[in-house]
Amino acid sequence: MSRYVAGLALFLGAASFAVPAFSQAGGLKMLAGIAKGEWTVTYRDGAPIRKVCVRSGRELIQLRHKEADCSRFVVDDAATKVTVQYTCPGNGYGRTSIRRETGNLVQIESQGIESGVPFQFVAEARLTGTCR
Numbered sequence: 001m002s003r004y005v006a007g008l009a010l011f012l013g014a015a016s017f018a019v020p021a022f023s024q025a026g027g028l029k030m031l032a033g034i035a036k037g038e039w040t041v042t043y044r045d046g047a048p049i050r051k052v053c054v055r056s057g058r059e060l061i062q063l064r065h066k067e068a069d070c071s072r073f074v075v076d077d078a079a080t081k082v083t084v085q086y087t088c089p090g091n092g093y094g095r096t097s098i099r100r101e102t103g104n105l106v107q108i109e110s111q112g113i114e115s116g117v118p119f120q121f122v123a124e125a126r127l128t129g130t131c132r
Helices: 002-025
Strands: 037-043 050-054 071-077 081-088 092-102 105-114 117-129
Touching: 050 117
Parallel strands: none
Antiparallel strands: 037 050, 037 117, 071 081, 081 092, 092 105, 105 117
């Protein structure tokens, strides 16, 4: 009986790792479905407005970390909301949730550490034109 329990535990443990790996491979479909072009990010805390050229939607994940070599892990990939955790070697990490209201409007929540300093923000991003 103990072999059966050990085998079942091993199978369930392996199965729990399979789900995130599958999510990683085909993830972030919601972001791929938003409009491409110039988006204006308005921070709720009054920080300066920022313009972002969106080509894939993924540009909205790392608004505080510009590095391209950050590793990402998709935590949640639903039809209207994605959550991604990322780590940037030598510059910290972050966790961002993006909720789509329409193809031209999203809500962003992000927190993490950048250059040793914690950050947290809530923002709205809206399509405002074409990229220059």
